[in-house]
Amino acid sequence: MATRSDTAASPVKGGAAPGRRPDGSPLSKEEKRRAKLSRRWQRDARWSPYTFVAPFFLLFAAFGLFPLIYTGWASLHQVELTAPTDMNWVGLKNYTRIFDDDFFWNAAQNTLTIGLISTVPQLMMAMGIAHILNYKLRASTFYRVAMLAPYATSIAAATLVFVLLYGRDYGMINWALDFAGIDPIGWQDDKWPGQFAVSSIVIWRWTGYNALIYLAAMQAIPQDLYESAALDGASRWKQFLHVTLPSLRPTILFTVVVSTIGASQLFGEPLLFDPNKGASGGAEHQFQTLGLYLYEQGWVNQHLGRASAIAWTMFAILIVIGIINHVISRRLRASS
Amino acid sequence: MTTTVTPPETTPAKKPKRSRLPKSARAGGTLHGGPIAYAILIVFTLVSLFPLFWTAVAASRDNQRLAETPPPFWFGSNLFKNLEVAWTEANLGEAFLNTTIVAGVSAVTIVVLSTIAGFAFAKLRFKGRNMLMLIVIGTMMIPPQLSIIPLYMMVAKLDWTDQLQAVIFPSLVSAFGVFFMRQYLLQALPDEVIEAARVDGAGSWRVIWHVVFPAARPAMAVLGMLMFVQAWNDFLWPFLVLTQTGNPTVQVAVAGLGRGFTPDQSLIMAGALLGTLPLLLVFAIFGKQIVGGIMQGAVKG
Structure with a gap:
C-alpha cells in the first residue's frame, strides 16, 4: 500500500490521464506508469459498482424473475407433475378451467377473509402494544424479546401446537370456553371457527414483530411535536391521533403491504391445521387458501400447468392490490 | 462507559425544559407506564409465551393424558423419552x-x-x-x-x-x-x-x-x-x-x-419443541441485538 501511495491520481475528479503533456512533450517512464495506474483506477471506479450489484441481479434473474415469467408460459400448457418437461400448448384452457372451478372462488374468498381476519386485528394490536412499549418501562427489553418469541417459532411447530389447543374434545380453548358456558366449538370442522383459528396462528406469530416496527417508528417522532401539542391542550388520546398516527403513515403502509403479501401467500398454517385433510384445507375446503389450492392442483392432482395459471392469477391480484395501494398512499400524501 | 462521557452534572441542565408541562399531559417516550400498561404487556407476553410453554408440557406427557380433560398445565415425566423417540422417528x-x-x-x-x-x-x-x-x-x-x-x-x-x-x-x-x-x-x-x-x-x-x-x-x-x-x-x-x-x-x-x-400427540409436540428450541436459545441469548436490528431496519423502511 505504502509503495503505491504516490500514484493516487485524484479519483474523484478523475480526468483521464493524457498520453501526452499539454505542451506535447513525451512522458517519462515514471509518468507512463502513473498514467497506466490511473487508467486502471478509472476502470475500477467506473465498472466496479456494477460488479458489486451484479450478483444480486443475476441470482434474482435466475431464481426469481425467470421462473416468474416461465410460470406464465407454463400456464398456457398442459404439464403434468409426473413429466414436468413435457409441455403441450393448450392456450388459455388452464385459466378457463380454474375460473370454472368453484373451489378456486372458494379459495379466493377464503384467502380474502382469512387475510382480513388475520391482518386487521394484528396490526391494530401491534399499534396498541407499540404505544405502550413507548412509555418508560421497567424490563422493557424483556417484553420486546418475549413478544418476538413467536416470530422465532416456525409455522410448522406453531401450527401443530395450535391444533392441539384448538382440539374439539380435549383442547384447552374449548375447555376454557366451557366455563363461560359455551359449547365445544368444532374449530377444524366449521367454516368460521376454522378461519378464525388459522388467522389466530398468523396473528400470534406476527403481532410482536409488527409492534417492534411501529415502536421504532414512534421513537423516531421528534419529542417537540408532543410538547407543542400538549401546550395546545391536546389530550393524550388526541396526541396519539394527531401526532403519532400521521407520523406513522409510511410505516403503517409498509406493514399493510407486507402483511397483505404474506396473507395472499398463506400456505403452511391451513395445510397443517387439519393434517388429515392436508391440501384441501379442511373437509369442506373451509379454510383452503389460494396457496393451498395451487399446491393441491399442482402436487396432489399433478397438474402443474393449471397450478401455473393459479400462480399468475395470484400475481395479477397482487398487481391490482399494489396499484390500489399506490393510489391510496398518493391520496393520503396529497391530503396531508 | 457512558457515565464518563456524559458526567451526571450535565443532566439537570436538560430537566427544566421538560418539567414545564404537567406530567400527565405528555405522551411519547418520556412518560412512565402506569399499572394498566404493565397489565396489558404482561397479558400479551403470556399469550406470546404460553403456546411455547405448553408445547413443552405436552411433550412431557403421553398421548393418553392429552386426550383427557382438563388438559395438563404442568410437566409430566415423559419429556426425555418423548424427545428421544421424536428425535429418531x-x-x-x-x-x-x-x-x-x-x-x-x-x-x-x-x-x-x-x-x-x-x-x-x-x-x-x-x-x-x-x-x-x-x-x-x-x-x-x-x-x-x-x-x-x-x-x-x-x-x-x-x-x-x-x-x-x-x-x-x-x-x-x-x-x-x-x-x-x-x-x-x-x-x-x-x-x-x-x-x-x-x-x-x-x-x-x-x-x-x-x-x-x-x-x-x-x-x-x-x-x-x-x-x-x-x-x-x-x-x-x-x-x-x-x-x-x-x-x-x-x-x-x-x-x-x-x-x-405418528398419531401420538405428545411425540408431535416433542418434535415441535426440538425444532423450535435452537432458535429460541439464540433469541434468548441475542434477543437484545435482534430486537435492535429489527427496529433499526424498520425506521428507514
Whole structure:
C-alpha cells in the first residue's frame, strides 16, 4: 500500500490521464506508469459498482424473475407433475378451467377473509402494544424479546401446537370456553371457527414483530411535536391521533403491504391445521387458501400447468392490490 | 462507559425544559407506564409465551393424558423419552445438520452479497444507480411462492430432488438484505474514510475488505441472524423438494411428524419443541441485538 501511495491520481475528479503533456512533450517512464495506474483506477471506479450489484441481479434473474415469467408460459400448457418437461400448448384452457372451478372462488374468498381476519386485528394490536412499549418501562427489553418469541417459532411447530389447543374434545380453548358456558366449538370442522383459528396462528406469530416496527417508528417522532401539542391542550388520546398516527403513515403502509403479501401467500398454517385433510384445507375446503389450492392442483392432482395459471392469477391480484395501494398512499400524501 | 462521557452534572441542565408541562399531559417516550400498561404487556407476553410453554408440557406427557380433560398445565415425566423417540422417528439428527447447512450457507451468502451491493448503492456513484435500487425494492413485492413451479421443474430436470442444493440455490439472495445494508452503510460509513483509503491507493475490493466489512460488522451480524431464522423456518419450498426420508430440513421433519406417521400427540409436540428450541436459545441469548436490528431496519423502511 505504502509503495503505491504516490500514484493516487485524484479519483474523484478523475480526468483521464493524457498520453501526452499539454505542451506535447513525451512522458517519462515514471509518468507512463502513473498514467497506466490511473487508467486502471478509472476502470475500477467506473465498472466496479456494477460488479458489486451484479450478483444480486443475476441470482434474482435466475431464481426469481425467470421462473416468474416461465410460470406464465407454463400456464398456457398442459404439464403434468409426473413429466414436468413435457409441455403441450393448450392456450388459455388452464385459466378457463380454474375460473370454472368453484373451489378456486372458494379459495379466493377464503384467502380474502382469512387475510382480513388475520391482518386487521394484528396490526391494530401491534399499534396498541407499540404505544405502550413507548412509555418508560421497567424490563422493557424483556417484553420486546418475549413478544418476538413467536416470530422465532416456525409455522410448522406453531401450527401443530395450535391444533392441539384448538382440539374439539380435549383442547384447552374449548375447555376454557366451557366455563363461560359455551359449547365445544368444532374449530377444524366449521367454516368460521376454522378461519378464525388459522388467522389466530398468523396473528400470534406476527403481532410482536409488527409492534417492534411501529415502536421504532414512534421513537423516531421528534419529542417537540408532543410538547407543542400538549401546550395546545391536546389530550393524550388526541396526541396519539394527531401526532403519532400521521407520523406513522409510511410505516403503517409498509406493514399493510407486507402483511397483505404474506396473507395472499398463506400456505403452511391451513395445510397443517387439519393434517388429515392436508391440501384441501379442511373437509369442506373451509379454510383452503389460494396457496393451498395451487399446491393441491399442482402436487396432489399433478397438474402443474393449471397450478401455473393459479400462480399468475395470484400475481395479477397482487398487481391490482399494489396499484390500489399506490393510489391510496398518493391520496393520503396529497391530503396531508 | 457512558457515565464518563456524559458526567451526571450535565443532566439537570436538560430537566427544566421538560418539567414545564404537567406530567400527565405528555405522551411519547418520556412518560412512565402506569399499572394498566404493565397489565396489558404482561397479558400479551403470556399469550406470546404460553403456546411455547405448553408445547413443552405436552411433550412431557403421553398421548393418553392429552386426550383427557382438563388438559395438563404442568410437566409430566415423559419429556426425555418423548424427545428421544421424536428425535429418531422424525430423523431429526439429520434434519438439524441439513438445516444448519442450508441456513448457514444461505445466511452467509446473503450477508456478503448484500453488504457489497449495499455498499455500491450507498456510497458509489454510477449510472442507473437509483433505477437499479428501485428495481431491488420492487422485487421485494414479488412473493417467492409464485416462482415455485418452474423451480420445481428445474429441480426435477437436474435430478436434485431430496438434495440440499435444491433448497440452497434459490435462497442465496435477499432484496431486503441489500436494502438493509444500504441503509446502514449510508449513515455508518463516512465518505472521508473511503476517500482516505482511496488516496492510499486501495482499489475497490481492498476498500470493501478493509473499510466496508469492518464498518458494517454490527449490521452484518443482525442481518445474518434474521436470514438464518428465515431460512431455518422456511417451509413451503423445502416441503416440496425434500422428503422426510431423504434429507429433510427440520420443518419438513416436524411437519412430517404431524402428518400422520405418528398419531401420538405428545411425540408431535416433542418434535415441535426440538425444532423450535435452537432458535429460541439464540433469541434468548441475542434477543437484545435482534430486537435492535429489527427496529433499526424498520425506521428507514
